[in-house]
Amino acid sequence: MHTSGTADAALPAVVDHAAEIRAAGLKVTAPRVAVLQGLAASPHATADQLYDSISSTLTGTSLQAVYGVLAAFTTAGLVRRIEPAGSAALFERRVGDNHHHIVCTRCHSVRDVECVTGEAPCLTPSDTAGFVVQTAEVTFWGLCPDCQADTAADIP
Amino acid sequence: MHTSGTADAALPAVVDHAAEIRAAGLKVTAPRVAVLQGLAASPHATADQLYDSISSTLTGTSLQAVYGVLAAFTTAGLVRRIEPAGSAALFERRVGDNHHHIVCTRCHSVRDVECVTGEAPCLTPSDTAGFVVQTAEVTFWGLCPDCQADTAADIP
DNA sequence: CAGTTGTTTTGAACAACTCAAAACAAGACA
DNA sequence: TGTCTTGTTTTGAGTTGTTCAAAACAACTG
The missing domain is CATH 1.10.10.10 (Winged helix-like DNA-binding domain superfamily/Winged helix DNA-binding domain)
Incomplete structure (x- = not known):
């Protein structure tokens, strides 16, 4: 040092x-x-x-x-x-880019997800009910690799 | 009666x-x-x-x-x-269909949004980081019609 | 180096929600 | 129809995550 x-x-x-x-x-x-x-x-x-x-x-x-x-x-x-449902607020350094998140339904770990297919289709809902859309926020829910292994072990 | x-x-x-x-x-x-x-x-x-x-x-x-x-x-x-960020939990009757929500950034009112372009692209992130994706949740943020009128009145 | 302004500390308060035990009522069954 | 069982509600308290406010304090300006 x-x-x-x-x-x-x-x-x-x-x-x-x-x-x-x-x-x-x-x-x-x-x-x-x-x-x-x-x-x-x-x-x-x-x-x-x-x-x-x-x-x-x-x-x-x-x-x-x-x-x-x-x-x-x-x-x-x-x-x-x-602020993923069920967790306290999370803070991250990545700002400005329109990236999304995937949250583990079992352990609540979070990873970033790039929205490549993303920006255009995700920002265009069919009927905005008169709203002026500013941003779209996508949260994926699933099982992280660790929890996949854990749950696989649970089920013989 | x-x-x-x-x-x-x-x-x-x-x-x-x-x-x-x-x-x-x-x-x-x-x-x-x-x-x-x-x-x-x-x-x-x-x-x-x-x-x-x-x-x-x-x-x-x-x-x-x-x-x-x-x-x-x-x-x-x-x-x-x-559970939209910043609000208490909301409850709705519509279950089972994969519909999404648009939330007013000013008054927090919520409306349903059908995901027509939706299911396929929104459920396919580019890199799932090893997660097994179960669901995708899309929240749009914007100004509701009422708040559009209110903010337009504020800015002369 | 002193002054101003923004930050942190300290302590309290709040909203949303959950927990637990006892009182109670809905539906099953005789 | 009445009793029993089990699930539901009441009551009261407790927890977590977050915000507020006043006083003490420290970073940058000149």
Whole structure:
């Protein structure tokens, strides 16, 4: 760790996070950098999970601070908030692209799904009932590989 | 009310609801019939809204009873539970068909959307990451006609 | 380095929902 | 028709996820 070429190159990720926060017009603080690090480690995390991963290294941080950070990031467009039925809100770094999600019906794990067939057909419902459609959100539900193996073991 | 041709034909809707409950293998009770009536009147209702519409005519009913009724109906396949981000759970009578929803980003009103282009493309994500896909849930977000008029008035 | 403004801490409150035990009623059966 | 069993509702409390508000605090500006 301490034998790297240049001091700045040693921690590129951290530097990036601070820069991203600054670029969004927000002040750079320790909880904010930590939340971005946590999201880099687990790309679909709840506020609680992020607080857990943060509180070990950044003592004195509160869960409410994490909620505040995530609210600021969401309105600033740094993170996206998704809310699959039956789970707490999840936060992810990927914003701006129209990607979707697949959720495991058994363990609630979440993975990203690119919407290649996607944009055009999915954004064109047959009858919008007079609504002006802004976005379309697709959530797939199924069994993740781990739970497939587990349920296969259950049924002899 | 008391001058109808036959006694049974006087209350067709109520009879239907009781029959539907019975057909689902559940006991017919006043709160259950009332919940189905409430859902007939407002096809996308929260437990709270249903309780409100019920408690005026059926005194002594508790909100917890409504939650219990809805849980029983959901597992029995009589109603479907949807959970748009930012709202409490909504319940609807339409089950079994693969229809979707459009939600107003301003007032949170919900309308059904048929998925005509739908089934095939929407159920075929490009890369399922090893998941076995069971269902696809599409939620459109936009402005309802009322809110279009309201926001148009706001911007001179 | 001081001032301003935005952030975090602390503590409380809230909404939606679930749980558990006792009272009760619907439908089956004698 | 009355009794029994089982499922349902009532009552009351508890949990989880999230938001609010005031005071303490720290990041960037000049």
